[in-house]
Amino acid sequence: MLPPQRVSKGRSRRRRSHDALSAIKPAICPVSGMPKRNHRACAESGYVRPGLTIKVRKLGIGVERD
Numbered sequence: 001m002l003p004p005q006r007v008s009k010g011r012s013r014r015r016r017s018h019d020a021l022s023a024i025k026p027a028i029c030p031v032s033g034m035p036k037r038n039h040r041a042c043a044e045s046g047y048v049r050p051g052l053t054i055k056v057r058k059l060g061i062g063v064e065r066d
Contacts, residue, residue: 046062
């Protein structure tokens with residue numbers, strides 16, 4: 001079966017107007033003061049949330065840098 005009528009460009013674009021992605025808003029790490037994404041470890045200090053700090057030497061997260 002075929003659709004009863006063709007959907008116009010304007011109608012399609014109006015429907016898709018809400019599909020745009022929003023920009024990432026970084027939070028500020030309270031330990032190092034660097035911007036970090038929410039729910040992720042800070043690259044400088046390894047801080048995730050109060051009481052949780054991660055150290056990954058291979059990725060350089062939360063370790064001293066030369």
